[in-house]
Amino acid sequence: MRRDELPEAAFVAPDGENVEAVRELSEAVLDTVLGTLTTATDRSPLPEDPAVPDGTVPDTGRSGEALLAETERVMAGSMNPHHPGYVGHMDTQPSLPSILGDLVAAAVNNNMLSVEMSPVLSELEVDLCRELAEAFGLGPDPGGVMASGGSLANLEALAVARNRAFDVEASGLGGADPVLFASEVAHTSLRKAAMLLGLGTDAVRPVATDADSRMDPGALREAVAAARDDGRDPFCVVATAGTTTTGNVDPLDRIADAADEHGLWFHVDAAYGGALVFAESHRHLLDGVGRADSVTFNPQKWCYVAKTCATLLLADRTVLSESFRVGAPYVDRGGTPNLGELTVQGTRHADVLKCWLTFGHLGRRGIEQLVEESYRLTDHLVAGIEEREALELASAPETNVVAFRANPGNGTDPDALNGALRDHLLREHDVYLSLPTYRGSKWLRAVLLNPHTDEAVVDRLLDGVDEFLAAEGGRDS
Secondary structure (H helix, E strand, O other): OOHHHOOOOOOOOOOOOOHHHHHHHHHHHHHHHHHHHOOHHHOOOOOOOOOOOOOOOOOOOOOHHHHHHHHHHHHHHOOOOOOOOEOOOOOOOOOHHHHHHHHHHHHHOOOOOOOOOOHHHHHHHHHHHHHHHHHOOOOOEOEEEEEOOHHHHHHHHHHHHHHHHHOOOOOOOOOOOEEEEEEOOOOOHHHHHHHHOOOOHHHEEEEOEOOOOOEOHHHHHHHHHHHHHOOOEEEEEEEEEOOOOOOOEOOHHHHHHHHHHHOOEEEEEOOOHHHHHHOOOOHHHHOOHHHOOEEEEOOOOOOOOOOOOEEEEEOEOHHHHHHOOOOOOOOOOOOOOOHHHOOOOOOOOOHHHHHHHHHHHHHHHHHHHHHHHHHHHHHHHHHHHHOOOOEEEOOOOOOOEEEEEEOOOOOOOHHHHHHHHHHHHHHHHOOEOEOOEEOOEEOEEEEOOOOOOOHHHHHHHHHHHHHHHHHHHHHHO
């Protein structure tokens, strides 16, 4: 098949020859997207039986109209985070600038591997990461890189920490037997990272937490001492700012004290709670974060940037060149580092553009306002839970994540009861909660992140709980 036999709008002609065909298809797609997003409340937050298109590759290309029809079905069957009742996960409606930023980034299709392949965007990533690192109070020469998700950011942080401790870049671990420490409710990406780094998942020593899922600094010191007594080599401690299930924040200052005492790299996984640096009234929850050697922060969560958008921020940006960089001989070098030489990924999407546009459009005050509104709704939900004897909280919420469950104490299996309650809320009230396992039991989790979720949605949730429990009580009697 010759190029002139391809569909007319398969590519944008650089001389504009097919601009009308391109515009027609582009406008049709945009109309479909807007039509779907602006009718989000007409659909469930989570579709029950989505239609999955045929994944086979046809011998000859299909028309734009046919593909557009399939795209409509894909959007209709997808998770619907634009619905105000979608409060089940740390996913939210993305800002419009971040959606448009992804469109522009895809259009220019620059490769974030090197400066010569992304001359503007590489410089912008360096500048924005430095700005974010300074917002966390990191120093003395802060910076960072972007990654496709918090798991990759955590992986690179642990790799840097290990390399700094054991100088393993060229010859491996030798006789070292590294271990690191994280709370018993830390994110699973840490164990994945340990596995990928050749340390084994058992190298992540779990540290006990208090009743509100916060790491116990005393238990941390005991764990480090026990590891050394076992002949292991401690090198890093990871604190969590915003645990996945309950949103709680470890006591960062006290953990930093322990890290200093034992000469450990101090990493803070603030993938979720890092947004608190923009909220003056709640920033105190991050006291001590400025003492970290590295921080994972995901603007794709509480800062409303379209996925994926994560960062690894460092107190000393030079550690990447000193303890992680592998040079790429096929690219030129200039004054700005080639970021693909300093990251787990080589070729990367230009996530920096949508992130920079979102921060620029909302500003610090806009992000602060969104965070504060999340807290206001959290207080409203928590008050409603505490008013109902049949409900209990998993922990005292510190962010906008509320884990709770129905436990009427009438002999009913709480796990089965809360699974049925979750289904009832989605089916009858268009409110979607997740159902994580926490300390061996099922809990309902609400993440009050959506900018269009309001008190009416929270009240609908609570009314649905009352309705369900009343019906269950009637059946028991």
